[in-house]
Amino acid sequence: MIRESVRRFVEQEMPRRKAYEWDRDNHFPEDVFKKLSDMGMMAVTVPEEYGGSGRDIPAAMAVIEELARRSLAVAVPYIMTTCYAGMNLVECGSEAQKQALLPRVADGSLIFAYGWTEPDVGADLASVRTTAVKKGDRLVINGAKRFCSGAHMADYIYALVRTGPAEDRYRNLTIVLIPPTLPGVDIQYLDCMGMKGPATTDVSFTDVEVPLENVVGGEDGWNRGWDFVVGAGLDVEKLEVAALALGIAVAAVEDAWAYVQERRQFGKRILEYQSIRHKLADMQTSLKACRLFMSHAANLAQENKRCNVETSMAKLFICEEAKKIALECQTIFGAYGYEKQVGVERYVRDVLLMPIIGGSTDIQKNNIVNWLGLPRH
Numbered sequence: 001m002i003r004e005s006v007r008r009f010v011e012q013e014m015p016r017r018k019a020y021e022w023d024r025d026n027h028f029p030e031d032v033f034k035k036l037s038d039m040g041m042m043a044v045t046v047p048e049e050y051g052g053s054g055r056d057i058p059a060a061m062a063v064i065e066e067l068a069r070r071s072l073a074v075a076v077p078y079i080m081t082t083c084y085a086g087m088n089l090v091e092c093g094s095e096a097q098k099q100a101l102l103p104r105v106a107d108g109s110l111i112f113a114y115g116w117t118e119p120d121v122g123a124d125l126a127s128v129r130t131t132a133v134k135k136g137d138r139l140v141i142n143g144a145k146r147f148c149s150g151a152h153m154a155d156y157i158y159a160l161v162r163t164g165p166a167e168d169r170y171r172n173l174t175i176v177l178i179p180p181t182l183p184g185v186d187i188q189y190l191d192c193m194g195m196k197g198p199a200t201t202d203v204s205f206t207d208v209e210v211p212l213e214n215v216v217g218g219e220d221g222w223n224r225g226w227d228f229v230v231g232a233g234l235d236v237e238k239l240e241v242a243a244l245a246l247g248i249a250v251a252a253v254e255d256a257w258a259y260v261q262e263r264r265q266f267g268k269r270i271l272e273y274q275s276i277r278h279k280l281a282d283m284q285t286s287l288k289a290c291r292l293f294m295s296h297a298a299n300l301a302q303e304n305k306r307c308n309v310e311t312s313m314a315k316l317f318i319c320e321e322a323k324k325i326a327l328e329c330q331t332i333f334g335a336y337g338y339e340k341q342v343g344v345e346r347y348v349r350d351v352l353l354m355p356i357i358g359g360s361t362d363i364q365k366n367n368i369v370n371w372l373g374l375p376r377h
């Protein structure tokens with residue numbers, strides 16, 4: 001039911017022409033986002049006692065997929081609210097933070113940006129160098145974050161910072177909520193090839209002060225940042241990226257399916273060529289496998305079952321398959337697949353990001369064999 005109503009919403013509020021413009025102008029359509037929250041779609045990751053409709057991971061993934069089927073300019077901010085803020089606060093927030101912030105997730109008025117990556121820190125997140133030092137009842141933050149998507153439009157940057165000696169690297173990390181409007185926060189736009197809308201940015205912190213209550217998890221959250229990074233939220237985070245990839249792949253196949261029925265060459269529709277028909281058969285098969293993988297992993301996460309291997313496999317498989325699918329669809333469109341207004345060109349730019357973020361393909365492969373117990377030496 002949720003999938004169907006989001007599909008109708010997309011057709012009504014996110015027409016193709018708009019999706020093209022949001023991508024071209026790197027624009028976040030706040031009005032559309034507001035309408036989506038008015039439908040109650042942000043509430044799906046928030047328990048009822050905090051104003052939500054109950055934590056429903058398969059539903060959240062279905063919404064992400066359906067939005068990404070049309071535009072990342074809405075799908076990614078949706079993740080920033082429901083998952084970056086919602087899922088993380090549910091898993092890691094103190095009771096006071098849950099009571100203050102989760103109702104704002106449910107009504108769509110709270111957006112978090114992820115401040116994890118740094119100029120010298122990508123996959124190796126435990127090496128972050130941005131520091132937070134206690135000064136009375138405040139924290140003083142210094143350092144820099146890179147690729148911090150949507151920092152300029154977020155209420156808080158959900159920042160991973162070092163809060164003790166770097167030697168004990170997994171222990172001395174904390175997550176702090178940093179409002180991007182504070183004095184000492186500087187935001188510069190980065191020009192990336194895709195994922196337009198919530199532009200990605202470089203953020204620097206110079207003696208930025210926040211109250212101690214901005215430590216995620218409250219007092220108990222001090223130096224527990226790594227537990228929060230690798231906790232249950234990480235499983236869902238992998239699925240969020242996979243759901244974006246799946247949405248893009250579905251859009252590419254749907255567009256190619258329609259195009260082969262219109263395009264004529266050598267006196268007949270190109271759907272008559274076996275090479276085209278076989279491509280579409282392969283892509284539909286891949287999509288089916290991606291869907292099954294997504295639903296299996298999302299259901300395990302929903303039931304709070306251990307699913308670190310399954311979510312890594314789903315992220316790896318779906319993102320790599322989606323990339324192949326989008327590129328194959330581009331070949332079906334020929335020259336039109338290279339032209340901006342048609343759509344498939346954007347799918348290709350957007351999908352290329354998915355195996356990079358949320359733990360790259362290489363990192364998922366490392367994790368899968370490690371977690372399945374393959375000895376390292």
Ligand SMILES: Cc1cc2nc3c(=O)[nH]c(=O)nc-3n(C[C@H](O)[C@H](O)[C@H](O)COP(=O)(O)OP(=O)(O)OC[C@H]3O[C@@H](n4cnc5c(N)ncnc54)[C@H](O)[C@@H]3O)c2cc1C
Pocket residue numbers: 113114115116117121122123124146147148149150192194195200353356357358359360361362363366
């Ligand atoms: C458009 C965009 C938006 C982003 N948004 C955000 C955001 O909002 N917040 C945020 O914190 N980050 C964000 N990122 C950053 C993203 O999460 C990182 O790019 C990602 O973590 C990988 O880091 P890296 O690119 O520095 O690669 P690196 O970690 O430097 O890796 C480089 C290469 O080496 C490989 N590699 C690294 N370590 C290993 C290993 N141990 N084994 C095998 N191979 C390895 C990688 O797979 C990759 O191919 C964004 C990036 C982009 C491009």
